[in-house]
Amino acid sequence: MLIMPGGYVPIDYLPVLIFMVIASAFGLGALLVGSIFRPRRPYPEKLMPYESGNPPVGEPRYRFSIKFYIIAMLFVVFDVETVFLYPWAVVFDKIGLYAFVEMMIFIAILLVGYVYAWKKEAFKWD
Amino acid sequence: METALKFPVLTPAMPEIIMLIGALAILMLDLIVRKKDFIALASLILAGLVAYNVFGAAGETFGGMFVADGYAMFFKLIFLVSLMLTILISIKYIEVERVNYGEYYSLALFSTLGMMIMASAGDLIVLYLGLELMALSTYVLAGFLKHSLRSNEAAVKYFLLGAFASAFLLFGISLTYGITGTTDIRAVAAYISENGLSENPVLLLSVILFSVAFSFKIAAAPFHMWAPDVYEGAPTSVTAFMSVGPKAAGFAVIGKVFLIAFASAKLSWVQVLIPVAILTMATGNILALMQTNIKRMLAYSSIAHAGYALLGIIAGGAEGMAGVMSYLMIYAFMNIGAFAIVILLRSEGFQGENISDLEGLSKTHPLYAALMLISMFSLTGIPPTAGFIGKFYIFVSAVNAGYTWLVVVAVIFSAISAYFYLRVVMYMYMREPKEEVRLTTSPAVNLALAISTAAVLLIGVLPSSVIDLAMYAAAGF
Numbered sequence: 001m002l003i004m005p006g007g008y009v010p011i012d013y014l015p016v017l018i019f020m021v022i023a024s025a026f027g028l029g030a031l032l033v034g035s036i037f038r039p040r041r042p043y044p045e046k047l048m049p050y051e052s053g054n055p056p057v058g059e060p061r062y063r064f065s066i067k068f069y070i071i072a073m074l075f076v077v078f079d080v081e082t083v084f085l086y087p088w089a090v091v092f093d094k095i096g097l098y099a100f101v102e103m104m105i106f107i108a109i110l111l112v113g114y115v116y117a118w119k120k121e122a123f124k125w126d
Numbered sequence: 127m128e129t130a131l132k133f134p135v136l137t138p139a140m141p142e143i144i145m146l147i148g149a150l151a152i153l154m155l156d157l158i159v160r161k162k163d164f165i166a167l168a169s170l171i172l173a174g175l176v177a178y179n180v181f182g183a184a185g186e187t188f189g190g191m192f193v194a195d196g197y198a199m200f201f202k203l204i205f206l207v208s209l210m211l212t213i214l215i216s217i218k219y220i221e222v223e224r225v226n227y228g229e230y231y232s233l234a235l236f237s238t239l240g241m242m243i244m245a246s247a248g249d250l251i252v253l254y255l256g257l258e259l260m261a262l263s264t265y266v267l268a269g270f271l272k273h274s275l276r277s278n279e280a281a282v283k284y285f286l287l288g289a290f291a292s293a294f295l296l297f298g299i300s301l302t303y304g305i306t307g308t309t310d311i312r313a314v315a316a317y318i319s320e321n322g323l324s325e326n327p328v329l330l331l332s333v334i335l336f337s338v339a340f341s342f343k344i345a346a347a348p349f350h351m352w353a354p355d356v357y358e359g360a361p362t363s364v365t366a367f368m369s370v371g372p373k374a375a376g377f378a379v380i381g382k383v384f385l386i387a388f389a390s391a392k393l394s395w396v397q398v399l400i401p402v403a404i405l406t407m408a409t410g411n412i413l414a415l416m417q418t419n420i421k422r423m424l425a426y427s428s429i430a431h432a433g434y435a436l437l438g439i440i441a442g443g444a445e446g447m448a449g450v451m452s453y454l455m456i457y458a459f460m461n462i463g464a465f466a467i468v469i470l471l472r473s474e475g476f477q478g479e480n481i482s483d484l485e486g487l488s489k490t491h492p493l494y495a496a497l498m499l500i501s502m503f504s505l506t507g508i509p510p511t512a513g514f515i516g517k518f519y520i521f522v523s524a525v526n527a528g529y530t531w532l533v534v535v536a537v538i539f540s541a542i543s544a545y546f547y548l549r550v551v552m553y554m555y556m557r558e559p560k561e562e563v564r565l566t567t568s569p570a571v572n573l574a575l576a577i578s579t580a581a582v583l584l585i586g587v588l589p590s591s592v593i594d595l596a597m598y599a600a601a602g603f
Contacts, residue, residue, distance in 0.1 A: 098133050112150045119157045 156228025280359025291342035298335030357425035366465035406433030486559025
């Protein structure tokens, strides 16, 4: 059965595999060793969720404003834009005019989204 | 290493570019213009402009990733026709539903742009991009009735299952890439036939994953469960659009992937698609028998029609593909015609979604009843309507390809379908009107009805108008 073309074995990725195995072994091993050696003396205060030293106030699951989602979504859009802009800026002098025009089109499309969000008052909290 | 990129030739992608710029401009225009009729008109003009450009934009660009051939052009024509008819039937309807926002038209335009990219995709990744653009816009459109729980449910259901189906598609693409080392559709085909991989079990797995994803998109059983709920909950105009555009786009990519990329592995995908086709026709036609909600009934009917169209794919070749393409074009006209009548029934404070709401329509509104009659006859496949022509060419291609038994099955299910289509006619013509039915007519809906009915009758009488074009477009298969 031929799976990879030319009987290709992804040998270059072997370090990644080894790294994954070591990382999981380390994480699980630390938990295992801890559970064997640590003293076990639970009392109510210790089992409380940790909230920076304050006693907890109310249930954590309450509804919060949908506006957070809009902010988060807008953040993702512009975050992704920067992700593209950085590598583009680094190799800018090598890739020529085409890449410049391409990036301008990309920014223009995002700009439309920005104007839309602005006009729909997505940036106003009230 | 060559790093300076060259400018690609943009002419083949011109319709899509115009569509994108236009859709963005309309989104911006909506912020300034208060009158939404104007936005609708601008969208119609844009769609017309794009349709005009489709025929001048032959060729391929972006290194073969984008192919504007006859095949793509024909499908783009289907998408644009259904877009224009949808806009026409929407104008009054979204006003009645109190969701008269300009975004409605932008989303429909973006969705159509996605379909056009799908039809032109020369690469599996471009195909996926187009599919996502189409799907994301349609998810939002399905939930456009913000205050209706049913509409919200439809959108969430459609989104969750659609995202799941997209994952299957990506999995299929990645396996294909794993075997062949390329995502270019023609290069995949060449690699498979040169290396004799058509029997490869991984390829079969990839074919199954593609079938799952595409079956979802065209609402073929057993991946049809979302369709009735989503079609019922979504705004009726969006249902009309969804049952035509994305379905046709689904068939466009099925043709590309199965008939081009996996052409030499036909034996393996035919054995997947034949059970799917039979199951789809069975589920669609049998479950439609007991529906009382007309939108649900039309949803099951649209499932059944996907089953018929799959026969053309199974038959394969230029003849089969031309059959599918003309069928989809005809289906666009007759289905939007039927939905236009359903839209007329919706008025302020009256849902008008039950089949019994049509009782005695021939007495109160004889003309609209006659138009519904033509749509129903066409969906059943009774000559001299276009529905007969569509089914006829698909069945002929399947018989010529040696699947006579499959055609016999299809004809039996087609006979079953007469019951639920003609029941609508019976309600309109043989029952007395219960109460005064007020129809929400508008010039735009009347125009859409006139166009679709004229097309159904014209194609029914002069089938060569569409068949010849489809034969020409599918000549490459």
